[in-house]
Amino acid sequence: PFVIVCNHQASLDLMGMVEVIPERCVPIAKRELLYLGTVGWACWLSGIIFIDRRRRDAAIEVISRTASAMRRENVR
Numbered sequence: 001p002f003v004i005v006c007n008h009q010a011s012l013d014l015m016g017m018v019e020v021i022p023e024r025c026v027p028i029a030k031r032e033l034l035y036l037g038t039v040g041w042a043c044w045l046s047g048i049i050f051i052d053r054r055r056r057d058a059a060i061e062v063i064s065r066t067a068s069a070m071r072r073e074n075v076r
Contacts, residue, residue, distance in 0.1 A: 015039075018046065024075045026066060 004025070006017045021027060031050040034040045043050075049066055051059040 015042075026070055026075055028063065028066065 004021065006013075027046075027048045029043060029048050029050055031052045033043055033048075034050050036043075049062065051062050053059055
């Protein structure tokens, strides 16, 4: 298992990152990206898991559930 951290500088960078992320990878992004119009829709449709950074407990819960599912399904 490994973690890839992408610090993109513009919304279009997200499209480039999608091309280089390995298969069976679980992408997690800040919830604010969901509201970027067509980019947000594309993120949602591609299965990105969104976390709300303003609600710490909820974000930890989402990450914890995601980690459990990743172990269960043997994905990175």
